[in-house]
Amino acid sequence: MGTAARSVFDTDTLRRGIEGQTPQTLLSLYADDAELRVVDHHTQPSHPKVLHGRDEIAEMLDDVYSRDMTHTLEECVVQGDRAAFSESCEYADGVRVLSDSMIKLRDGKIVEQTIIQAWDE
Template sequence: MLTTSTPVTGDAIKQAIENRDGRTLASFYADHAVTRIIDRNNPPSRPKEIRGRGAIASFWDDICSRMMTHHVDITLADGDRMAFSQACTYPDGAKVFCIALLRLEDGMIAEQTVVQAWDE
């Protein structure tokens, strides 16, 4: 079980994503956090939901274990809201792009919505 928590900043999330550091990414989430993913397979009416910091840590471990590059283009923060865009490339050249919207509680991610698209 994760016990370390780290308040999230734009610079910190950029560094963790670009370095494929799943443990640090997981440390940004509140224990009760929810991540919702909207994409071709998970439409807005039925987004994929990942509940709890442990499950979100597993999600990030999977993403960070993939042989791909990650680049965070933009991070914006306003009070208890944050957003960032992320471009990823697999070794074969296939690309993924996502935008994430975050709601923070006490500096920790409480809710995240990810909208993503990928090459097919």
């Protein structure tokens, strides 16, 4: 009797990627055909921002990691081909951001992600 091979999402890489100074480590967790949806004050649920593929996701991450802010992975839960995590961020001027993500995995890579975020105004 054999056991099914199970891909594992690398939560250590997720932490290093989120808390790092550049987006490359975080970007390595996305499949080439990944889709990322962002819901926040500006891109509300009926019209979320949707990014298709690693190139578009890389552009967003390059923008985020070019800002003077810190990022912290607060919690991460992985179950099979699904994961969820919370991230807190703080700009140099003290403005805070909190985001929660739900992700779908394939072969240990993110193929779908929905981010819901809120920040101090």
